[in-house]
Amino acid sequence: MKLYLYDHCPYCVRARMIFGKKIVPVENIYLLNDDEDTPNKLIGKKMVPILVKDDGSAMGESLDIVHYIDQLAGGTLLNSTVRPEIEGWIKIADTYRNFLTLPRCISINLPEFATQSAIDYFVNKKTAIYGDFQQHLLNSQTYIERLNSDLITLSPLILSDRGINGTFSMEDILLFPLLRNLTMVKGVEWTAPVLDYINSISRITQIPLFNERTI
Ligand SMILES: N[C@@H](CCC(=O)N[C@@H](CS)C(=O)NCC(=O)O)C(=O)O
Known part of the structure; x- marks a missing residue:
């Protein structure tokens, strides 16, 4: 496949x-x-x-x-129950996460941005939807502070490193991708439980984080 x-x-x-x-x-x-x-x-x-x-x-x-x-x-099917607190957390992060990640992802050597025309295409398309990338970079500290505070709220919802609700489930499928993208942002104060969680899910799913190329 x-x-x-x-x-x-x-x-x-x-x-x-x-x-x-x-x-x-x-x-x-x-x-x-x-x-x-x-x-x-x-x-x-x-x-x-x-x-x-x-x-x-x-x-x-x-x-x-x-x-x-x-x-x-085969094997055990993913539990598809998503706690309202996790849904709510994702909804809140959705209001600002793109402002942090969109202007950064074009500068960390990702394969989809290997050419200038690919970068230009993305910047034009996303600027029309989300607003000016430079302005978002300038406002980073405000969004980072929101994220830091939201990470504190998220921490007690993590029941296990193997899966946020105890075992690997739909909650991880919905949440981990957002957190993984935010690892490209410099200056985020990851709480210990969230950091343990994303490192563990990164290992389990074999998907590297971006924490070695933060901007
Ligand atoms: N509902 C779709 C959404 C997929 C989606 O929005 N993909 C984005 C990339 S993150 C995309 O391909 N957008 C078109 C573009 O960027 O030009 C899904 O869950 O697969």
């Missing part, structure tokens, strides 16, 4: 997590961010992740891919 993705894409990380956790072999293919043709041909729109199965058929939508691989790999 082949998985088409971008390294900075949290939805792609959801898909990567189930392959890593269930030890299902897959070829990861990182598209350039301005490559519209490949995804358009596969699923009729410019969006990743895309799974191309062994029979050649293509599947979009991260959670569909997660469920497909979860069933295919």
